[in-house]
Amino acid sequence: MGELRASTGGCVAPSRLRHIDAWRTALSGIRSRSTRSVLSSLGIAVSIAALTAILGLSASNQADVLADLDAQGANLVVVTPVVGVDGDAAELPSSAPAMVARMPAVESVAVLRSVPREMHAYRNDLVPAGESNGLTVAAVDPGYFAAVGAEFGAGESFGEAGRALPEVVLGHEAARLLGVDLLGVDPLGVDPLGVDHAAQRIWVGSEWYAVSGILDPRPRVAGLDTSVLLGDAWAEQRLWSDHDASHIISLTMRVRAESLDTVRRMLAPTVDPSNPRTVSVSNPSALVATRAIVDDSMSVLVAGLAAVALLVGAIGIANTMVVAVLERRGEIGLRRALGARANHIARQFLLECIVLSGVGGIVGWAAGAVVVGVATTVNGQVFVLPLASAALFPGVAVIVGVLAGLQPATRAARVPPTTALKAG
Amino acid sequence: MTGESLEAETVLELAGVSRSFGGAVPVRAVDDVSLTVRAGEIVALVGSSGSGKSTLLALMGALDVADLGAVRIAGHDVSGMTDAHRSAVRARFVGFVFQQFFLLPTLSAVENVALGLLYTGTDARTRRSRAALALERVGLGARLAHRPSQLSGGEQQRVAVARALVGEPSLVLADEPTGALDSVSGAGVMRLLQSVAGRGTAVVVVTHDREIAGALDRRIVLSDGRILSDETRRVAAAHAAGVGSPSETEGHV
Ligand SMILES: Nc1ncnc2c1ncn2[C@@H]1O[C@H](COP(=O)(O)OP(=O)(O)O)[C@@H](O)[C@H]1O
């Protein structure tokens, strides 16, 4: 019993389904149940759309909040020379601004230079020299104000033209103490009210300086509010005699927030490679911490909602597949009879899951992006949607779809062909 | 049946094949069956409901695996094969026809027939052209683009036969192919299967229609999973030898 002559036929190659045909089969399976397929795809699409919208809206909000924080100075780092034991005001090397500007994460560098120590600012030439109001006089280039994020409450920067002229910009508190308000002065220099121009100038050192602008309060930049800032070219040409010295007393740089730590670590050796210890780097820590909290709370919220939305989508796909496997037993049996391996059946259902969830993911992402676009436009916010989500979300949708389809697909593959054929 | 050699090639060989189904009371659906079917033979497999015909047919076509015994299809012993290889034997050497047609409703006739080549790794264009030829062969050359719902029952079953034939199998197994058809369409399908055998394919037809069974050359009667009788009509041999009486054959063919 059970004995046959020795085999004469050669070995048969395993039955085979081309990849392209596997995809075609999956697509035709989906088309054959188009309504239910659209519905289950819609489930994934809705959850991915929700996810994309949440991500985009929170990223846009976050960008707003962070931009606010950065405007307050969360991304400003100040480098100063360490004051020597003898109290001598040290200075940074003259090469420092260029070296720092070359660092990739540094967006702008503002240079503050000293003026001779005996120079103080007064309302006019009649104030006794001792009453200096604690105001600081320093020299800056015209780009300084923008670089530290200062805004003009009145007037404007002395500009390139005024850089080498006796003109000053006053910090908010300095202007108040010096009794300068620039009211009635029109930016074009025409004075319609005929206000006494003497009131719009101050006495610094031993000369009159015209006040070109007054800054809004900016407490985040230490000392700015009580500063009297004159042009660096003027200082170099008219106030200093030792032209070898740099007279740089601080660098204020705007740094890309995500690189803040790296930049802070690199700054001292970059500013003064030979004596990094003589360089002190500020730490805008409180604001940075706030920034990190804003970052984190948003991501936790997004992750939580993402999990829920995807779970719902996965249940939809799994349900569709379970029903499909039940409904299509006859087809499964037929395909087995035509030479399909159990694997081919599993693959067919998995590919259907991939197509359904992938299409749902792409459509959902696009719909979510539209929602973010509309909402940010209405709110007047900047549209922010990490581009990686365009690949990531449909990718996640596909993974979820495959996971959801795995059990129904393997179940379909395990049905004995003869049992499957009885269902027809 | 003398020396003039009807020794056609053996396509199907079963030796001591048994198949049981578990349960509280195990059923021996096929019990120690041995038989041989040669190329060009057409065999009626008959027996009462539950006698094991469908189970035996599945074993003959490597769609199911015997608990005991050996099954050889076109020279390949499928008993110890992996699913992948057994599936390849079905794809290359066996064509199935079922009572319920099993046509996919969203595919056209030619697409349904092309499915018969899907698991052989043939490219799509070849599948389609061969499917069109197979449909012509069953007389449906003008129905290539029709959906199953646009075809009559008899036409649908002929599409299914074309699907079974498109891979040019050595063996065609039909489980009650006329069971869902009226007698005229049923007769058409039977004529078709006989012509298939006439071209050298081995054909086994499960039926409980006495008339149909009577028209075929060989009849195997199954009862409780065992072969009760396996008779080749004398007339068939005589016919093959060219001395058959016309009255015995013309009635059904
Ligand atoms: N998958 C199965 N599980 C359990 N019993 C089965 C299964 N398939 C067939 N049988 C039993 O095997 C016997 C033969 O069935 P079948 O081959 O379908 O008979 P037929 O086709 O001659 O009507 C029956 O008793 C049937 O109940």
Ligand SMILES: [Mg+2]
């Ligand atoms: Mg049966």
